Amino acid sequence: MIKIQGLKKSFGANEVLKDINLEIKPQEVVVVIGPSGSGKSTLLRCINLLETICGGHVYIEGKDITDKKNDINKMRAEVGMVFQQFNLFPHKTVIENIMMAPRKVRKVSEKAAREKGMYLLGKVGLQEKADAYPNSLSGGQKQRVAIARALAMEPKIMLFDEPTSALDPEVVGEVLEVMKQLALEGMTMVVVTHEMGFAREVGDRVIFMDGGYIVEENAPIELFSNPRQDRTQAFLSKVL
Amino acid sequence: MGFNFNIIVEYAPFLLKGTLVTIGLSLSGILIGTLLGLAIGLGKMVKNKWLASPFHLYVTFFRGTPLFVQILLIHFGVVPLFNGETNGFAAAIIALSLNAAAYIAEIFRAGIQSLENGQMEAARSLGMSNAQAMRHVILPQAFTRMIPPLGNEFIVLLKESSLASIVTAPEIMYWARAMNGQYYKVWEPYLSAALIYLLLTMSLSYLLTRLERRLETA
Numbered sequence: 143m144i145k146i147q148g149l150k151k152s153f154g155a156n157e158v159l160k161d162i163n164l165e166i167k168p169q170e171v172v173v174v175i176g177p178s179g180s181g182k183s184t185l186l187r188c189i190n191l192l193e194t195i196c197g198g199h200v201y202i203e204g205k206d207i208t209d210k211k212n213d214i215n216k217m218r219a220e221v222g223m224v225f226q227q228f229n230l231f232p233h234k235t236v237i238e239n240i241m242m243a244p245r246k247v248r249k250v251s252e253k254a255a256r257e258k259g260m261y262l263l264g265k266v267g268l269q270e271k272a273d274a275y276p277n278s279l280s281g282g283q284k285q286r287v288a289i290a291r292a293l294a295m296e297p298k299i300m301l302f303d304e305p306t307s308a309l310d311p312e313v314v315g316e317v318l319e320v321m322k323q324l325a326l327e328g329m330t331m332v333v334v335t336h337e338m339g340f341a342r343e344v345g346d347r348v349i350f351m352d353g354g355y356i357v358e359e360n361a362p363i364e365l366f367s368n369p370r371q372d373r374t375q376a377f378l379s380k381v382l
Numbered sequence: 383m384g385f386n387f388n389i390i391v392e393y394a395p396f397l398l399k400g401t402l403v404t405i406g407l408s409l410s411g412i413l414i415g416t417l418l419g420l421a422i423g424l425g426k427m428v429k430n431k432w433l434a435s436p437f438h439l440y441v442t443f444f445r446g447t448p449l450f451v452q453i454l455l456i457h458f459g460v461v462p463l464f465n466g467e468t469n470g471f472a473a474a475i476i477a478l479s480l481n482a483a484a485y486i487a488e489i490f491r492a493g494i495q496s497l498e499n500g501q502m503e504a505a506r507s508l509g510m511s512n513a514q515a516m517r518h519v520i521l522p523q524a525f526t527r528m529i530p531p532l533g534n535e536f537i538v539l540l541k542e543s544s545l546a547s548i549v550t551a552p553e554i555m556y557w558a559r560a561m562n563g564q565y566y567k568v569w570e571p572y573l574s575a576a577l578i579y580l581l582l583t584m585s586l587s588y589l590l591t592r593l594e595r596r597l598e599t600a
Binding site: 222223225230295 | 500501504505506509510514518522523526
């Protein structure tokens with residue numbers, strides 16, 4: 143579903159991604175872990191072309207997103223993204239946040255967009271907040287709305303960039319629960335997170351990144367109980 | 383030499399007409415200046431340096447030279463160039479609009495750049511084009527933040543429209559100066575003018591505060 147070949151990314155002289163090769167299968171949940179500055183978020187942002195890629199290729203369903211001939215807006219619409227800072231639109235109500243992209247990009251009718259939006263709000267347990275403004279929501283609620291907003295575009299893949307890192311500890315669970323549900327329904331997901339419990343329970347595969355490389359990847363049980371690389375061991379001993 | 387109310391009464395119809403002209407000049411300047419300012423502000427933010435440079439140059443020139451000089455240049459130079467003859471009212475509107483546009487361009491740019499990058503990224507990640515994201519996500523939010531500095535600019539513009547009297551646009555100061563010339567009086571004409579300007583700026587500022595409150599609660 144996603145194929146990444148020789149991906150490179152630098153910010154000025156700082157080489158953040160050095161040579162990333164990765165393949166993600168349909169319905170797979172890949173969890174990316176690693177110390178801060180290891181390039182995990184940048185990798186995610188490259189899959190969505192929020193960063194310009196310096197070298198290599200990223201294929202989404204066989205289409206090269208680095209090829210200028212392909213319409214980037216169309217491809218982004220197929221890839222949902224959830225941000226650490228939620229990035230809800232504060233001037234719009236919850237339901238308007240969710241309806242905006244389907245209306246403007248997919249040209250869905252007002253009625254259909256609203257129905258779909260309410261259905262998704264029900265899924266994340268926030269139907270009663272449809273007409274509230276984002277500022278009146280808690281962090282966990284904001285993030286659940288952000289997930290519903292991304293799902294409204296019916297993406298084939300969902301990217302999560304540290305979705306619980308900006309949350310108070312007591313609301314982390316409600317967001318993880320929504321993500322777990324999504325995984326069970328067969329959504330293809332790439333999740334950058336520090337929640338090792340989530341990685342272990344929901345992940346099909348865990349990728350450990352450090353210094354711009356993928357150092358090790360394996361099934362969660364294997365990687366957590368039996369890390370092969372020294373750097374993985376050192377990292378896990380600090381976070382587990 | 384007492385304060386002579388009679389000459390104020392005599393000039394009242396002219397001052398009233400002048401007030402309407404001042405309002406006309408200011409509204410035109412605000413309207414054209416805002417539209418032009420938005421375009422120039424967006425132009426300044428174009429990533430390509432060469433494409434952005436004319437907009438930079440524009441702002442540098444109109445912010446870096448006095449409005450007084452600009453009015454004279456436009457009245458005696460630019461307008462006759464296109465029209466054969468000149469027209470104080472038109473020249474004043476052009477000069478005020480072009481001058482305000484430079485300041486408003488900067489207000490727009492600051493308003494847009496004050497938004498977190500995440501807003502644009504979220505919109506783009508949902509598949510919206512740059513133009514769609516600007517129109518539905520960035521500009522509505524930026525606009526709310528622009529109201530206070532825009533209000534300042536509108537009030538400055540209203541007051542600076544008094545410079546149009548120098549090219550015989552028949553606004554408030556034109557008639558006040560006529561009054562001064564006819565009767566060799568200082569207090570009557572200029573205090574009357576000051577009072578009218580004060581009423582105008584206070585009304586404008588009242589309207590702006592209400593608009594600001596309305597947008598805040600929305």
